[in-house]
Amino acid sequence: MSGVFSPSRAKIKERTLRTDKWWLEPAITFGVLFSFVIYATFRAFEGANYYAQHLISPFYSPCLSEACVPEATMFGWTPVSAEIFNFALSPALIILIFPLGFRMTCYYYRKAYYRSFWMSPPACAVAEPHKTYTGETRAPLILQNAHRWFFYFGLIFNVILTYDAIISFKNPEGEWGHMSVGSLVLVVSSTLLWFYSLSCHSCRHTIGGRLKHFSKHPVRYKIWSWVSVLNHSHQKFAWYSLLAVAFADIYVRQVATGAWTNFYFF
Amino acid sequence: MARKLNLRIWRGDATDGGLKDVQVDVNEGEVVLDVIHRVQATQMGDLAVRWNCKAGKCGSCSMEINGKPRLACMTQVASFDENETITVTPLRAFPVIKDLVADVSFNYKKAMEVPAYEHPKELAPGEARMEQIDVERSQEFRKCIECFLCQDVCHVIRDHEENKKSFAGPRFFIRIAELDMHPLDTLKNRKRKAQEEHGLGMCNITKCCTEVCPEHIKITDNAIIPMKERVVDIKYDPARMFAGILKREKRN
Numbered sequence: 377m378s379g380v381f382s383p384s385r386a387k388i389k390e391r392t393l394r395t396d397k398w399w400l401e402p403a404i405t406f407g408v409l410f411s412f413v414i415y416a417t418f419r420a421f422e423g424a425n426y427y428a429q430h431l432i433s434p435f436y437s438p439c440l441s442e443a444c445v446p447e448a449t450m451f452g453w454t455p456v457s458a459e460i461f462n463f464a465l466s467p468a469l470i471i472l473i474f475p476l477g478f479r480m481t482c483y484y485y486r487k488a489y490y491r492s493f494w495m496s497p498p499a500c501a502v503a504e505p506h507k508t509y510t511g512e513t514r515a516p517l518i519l520q521n522a523h524r525w526f527f528y529f530g531l532i533f534n535v536i537l538t539y540d541a542i543i544s545f546k547n548p549e550g551e552w553g554h555m556s557v558g559s560l561v562l563v564v565s566s567t568l569l570w571f572y573s574l575s576c577h578s579c580r581h582t583i584g585g586r587l588k589h590f591s592k593h594p595v596r597y598k599i600w601s602w603v604s605v606l607n608h609s610h611q612k613f614a615w616y617s618l619l620a621v622a623f624a625d626i627y628v629r630q631v632a633t634g635a636w637t638n639f640y641f642f
Numbered sequence: 643m644a645r646k647l648n649l650r651i652w653r654g655d656a657t658d659g660g661l662k663d664v665q666v667d668v669n670e671g672e673v674v675l676d677v678i679h680r681v682q683a684t685q686m687g688d689l690a691v692r693w694n695c696k697a698g699k700c701g702s703c704s705m706e707i708n709g710k711p712r713l714a715c716m717t718q719v720a721s722f723d724e725n726e727t728i729t730v731t732p733l734r735a736f737p738v739i740k741d742l743v744a745d746v747s748f749n750y751k752k753a754m755e756v757p758a759y760e761h762p763k764e765l766a767p768g769e770a771r772m773e774q775i776d777v778e779r780s781q782e783f784r785k786c787i788e789c790f791l792c793q794d795v796c797h798v799i800r801d802h803e804e805n806k807k808s809f810a811g812p813r814f815f816i817r818i819a820e821l822d823m824h825p826l827d828t829l830k831n832r833k834r835k836a837q838e839e840h841g842l843g844m845c846n847i848t849k850c851c852t853e854v855c856p857e858h859i860k861i862t863d864n865a866i867i868p869m870k871e872r873v874v875d876i877k878y879d880p881a882r883m884f885a886g887i888l889k890r891e892k893r894n
Contacts, residue, residue: 378801378802378803378804379800379801379802379803380734380735380800380801382737382803383656384656384737384738385734385735385736385737385738386652386654386659386731386732386734386738386744387654387658387659387660388652388661388731388734392709393706393708393709393729393731394708394709394710395708395709395726395729396708483847483867486846486847487846487847487848487849490846490847490848491848496797496846496848497797497801497848497850500710500711500795500848500850500853500854501706501709501710501711501734501795501800501850502709503797503800503801504797504801506801508802508804509797509798509801509802509805509844510844511798511841511843511844511845511846512843512844512845512846513841513843513844517846518843518878521870521873521874521877521878522878523874524871524874524879577863577867577868577871578871580868581867581868581871581872585868585871586871586872586875588822588823588824588825589773589776589825590773590775590776590779591772591773591775591776591825597775607863608863
């Protein structure tokens, strides 16, 4: 007997006496994240329908494989073979580790999935089902400390996805100065990714959080205080950017398969 | 106008105990501590409850109300439905002494384990000066009233008694953060100690400590995560390690 059922503690047989719907938030989080994982897995392995009319799916950008549609590559640069051990390699799988690693090690998502997937704990003051607990002190969870590395790589991805959004201001004939629903979708998606990255706790630390003397670094302090404002909404940006990226991919896929028409405003 | 309130109070000690139902008058504007005092005055003369200021500033009346760690003096009865039964129990992360009083001495032991502020040797007392923006950073942490609700809700010790020996808890992580961010503190290895001796790595940032803090201190975002990042600086950042090696080589 451990935890709230330890011999010295008040003898209460319930794991929690909470009367509110404490299970609702982790249940919704589980549902949304699990759906995203299923969809992203399907799309990562699909290896098709990621480019249409200058729209590149964020799941496939940068497209680095020899198997990439030529228009989807970055200036034709394809350093990775299309096959590994005679298995066709989807271009998404080459780059997946970076956005995935950034979100997996994100301080907000850690809270979200520790609660909703691992139930450690499922909610505050609700006893968890695990007998032992070592937190993030051992492998594999000690790897959460690599978050800032994924943050740095994430910034490179943000630049590339912003470039993709700019490219989308071309019409199907390749002429600049045209805007479609797809352009809007990619702009919103890349903007939210910037907000998600810049509100990140590692960004806040790197910018100025590690300082001992704010007064000796007034510029870094100022930027730190701006990042701190964004950081208050990190959870919101985490969700909005996730949903925006998923929607951007869905949109590009639908246009690529011909199911939706990419409407041009001008 | 008074109305009847259904209350369930945990009564007992470390050997045995259980929830007892009582019905008690409640007036408009009263808090849970008021009705507990009325029960004590009219029905259970020997009910043990710890309290002091009744203003949310002393941190004495910490208990669990409908399963949530809260201050009884700051919990309005009107925040519950009129027909709802309110359940009050002692803090469930600590040993019970009697009724609603828990033994929180664990926290005082942990407080003693945190190394104190170390003043720069070259500065005599009274010579130290700090800029306002440096002071403001730690002011948030100094709002702590030591109610230990954050300690109570932290699943690392609440659900795992065995972790108590190696885990200081959120209250002391804000103390460590406050000192590590102090521009004049000269103690070396505070970050390393936080990770290796005070169990910072055990925290999986589920933010319950922040949720229950009656002073609304952003424990996780402003203390625990910044400390984790500072630990990454010294223990898990290959670029900084490499830079450190180069610096040492250059010096030698």
